[in-house]
Amino acid sequence: MLSNPFSLEGKTVLITGASSGIGRATAIECAKIGAHCVITGRNQERLQQTFDQLKGQGHVQIITDLASQEGIQTLAEQVPQLDGLVNNAGINLMKPISFIKEDDLEKIYTTNTFAPILLTKFLLKKKKLNAGASIVFISSSAAMGSGIGNAVYGTSKAAVMSFSKYCARELAPKIRSNSIHPGMVETELIQGREFSDADMEADRQKYLLKRYGKPEEIAYAVIYLLSDASAWITGHALVIDGGRCV
Ligand SMILES: NC(=O)c1ccc[n+]([C@@H]2O[C@H](COP(=O)([O-])OP(=O)(O)OC[C@H]3O[C@@H](n4cnc5c(N)ncnc54)[C@H](OP(=O)(O)O)[C@@H]3O)[C@@H](O)[C@H]2O)c1
Numbered sequence: 001m002l003s004n005p006f007s008l009e010g011k012t013v014l015i016t017g018a019s020s021g022i023g024r025a026t027a028i029e030c031a032k033i034g035a036h037c038v039i040t041g042r043n044q045e046r047l048q049q050t051f052d053q054l055k056g057q058g059h060v061q062i063i064t065d066l067a068s069q070e071g072i073q074t075l076a077e078q079v080p081q082l083d084g085l086v087n088n089a090g091i092n093l094m095k096p097i098s099f100i101k102e103d104d105l106e107k108i109y110t111t112n113t114f115a116p117i118l119l120t121k122f123l124l125k126k127k128k129l130n131a132g133a134s135i136v137f138i139s140s141s142a143a144m145g146s147g148i149g150n151a152v153y154g155t156s157k158a159a160v161m162s163f164s165k166y167c168a169r170e171l172a173p174k175i176r177s178n179s180i181h182p183g184m185v186e187t188e189l190i191q192g193r194e195f196s197d198a199d200m201e202a203d204r205q206k207y208l209l210k211r212y213g214k215p216e217e218i219a220y221a222v223i224y225l226l227s228d229a230s231a232w233i234t235g236h237a238l239v240i241d242g243g244r245c246v
Contacts, residue, residue, distance in 0.1 A: 005229040009034030012058075013226060014082050016066060016119065017089030019046035021187030022138060024053075025215035026086055026222045031055045033223055038079050040064045041089070066115035067107075076122035083130050084226040085123060087116035087160070088138040092189050094149040104152055112156035117163055129175055136225045137164045137179040138218070141241045144181060157181075161237050168235030176234035178225045183241025185213040208243025 013030050017023035019041025027037045031054040038060045041047040051061045064075045066089050090112045093104055116137055123129050139161045142154035160179060167177035184190055184203070190212075195203075204211050221240055224230050239245060 005231075006224065006227045007034050008084070008223065008227055011083035011226065012036040012038065012080055013084035013086065014038040014040070014079055014123075015086040015088060016040050016064075016115075017138075018050050018061075019043045021189060022182070022185060022215045022218045023086070023088040024050045026088065026219040028053050028055075029216055029219040029223060030084075030226070031059065033227075035084070035226075036060075038062065038082070040066075040075060066119065067110050069114075069118060072115060072118045073122050076119065076126050076128060079123070079128055081130055082123065082128050083133050085120065085129065085133065085135045086138070086222055086226070087119060087135065089115065090138065090140075090157075090189070092193075093152050094193055095152060096149050097151050100152055108152045108156045109159075112153070113159045113163075116160055120163075120167060124171075131174045133175045134226045134230070135164070135167055135171075135175065135177040136222050137161070137177070138222075139164070139179045139181050139237070141181045141183045141239055141245060143179075144237070144239065145245065164237070165235050172234060176225075176230070178230075178233060178236045178238065180218060180221055180225070181237055181239045181241070182213055182218050183207065183239075183244045185215055185218060187215055206244060207241070208246060211242065213240065213242060 013035045015027045018027040018039035027039045031037050036058040040062050065071045093108050137160050140157040142150050143157035143161045164177045164179040
């Protein structure tokens with residue numbers, strides 16, 4: 001029988017922020033295609049809801065607050081040997097530059113920037129990433145351009161894009177590293193912002209494909225970057241934005 005290079009059969013993958021949105025979809029789709037998933041989040045009930053939707057056996061769930069360095073270190077100790085790491089957990093902030101406070105920087109950078117860097121570092125120190133492993137960072141299209149009120153979030157994600165490239169350089173040829181840069185995706189992250197439904201709809205129309213993304217449309221790209229199908233891709237920053245930035 002021909003082997004499928006897109007399969008994650010036999011691979012163990014750690015996915016952060018799997019209790020919601022893109023992380024949840026990634027865990028569900030990775031499990032469907034054969035991965036053993038190690039999923040993390042803070043909210044036990046919602047993480048369990050993801051866990052219950054994972055096909056197959058051998059999945060693990062671990063509650064972790066990635067805003068705590070101790071939490072990250074403990075997570076790195078608890079996880080099994082990994083073939084894939086999806087640094088996905090993240091939070092959002094919309095604030096004009098003149099209103100930015102130091103606390104805002106600390107809060108957003110702690111979760112969006114320091115956590116993926118430190119988790120990667122501790123996993124490497126503990127030799128938890130197998131030879132041939134693939135790291136995927138969920139950054140944002142905000143890392144590549146600019147938008148009013150998005151400076152803190154965008155810069156936190158630009159650092160992640162840069163760190164991914166440094167990982168690609170330092171960890172080659174044994175470990176690959178790539179970042180994904182979604183445009184707006186329909187998840188909780190973009191709800192509750194101070195935009196009317198009409199504003200959101202007008203924004204959707206700026207996308208060539210006339211809609212925001214679905215979480216699974218990011219998950220499919222994560223699967224590609226985790227799989228052997230992308231074995232010659234490292235240090236890449238992949239924009240997935242329905243043609244918004246063309
Ligand atoms: N949605 C978009 O339009 C969009 C666009 C570009 C990039 N992204 C990026 O995609 C990633 C996923 O976002 P999403 O849209 O799926 O958001 P979401 O639905 O709000 O999910 C965010 C996830 O991150 C976890 N998380 C947040 N802070 C955490 C912490 N301190 N410790 C552990 N886990 C934490 C949450 O866990 P708990 O709920 O359990 O705390 C949740 O599982 C983020 O990095 C985001 O910046 C999203």
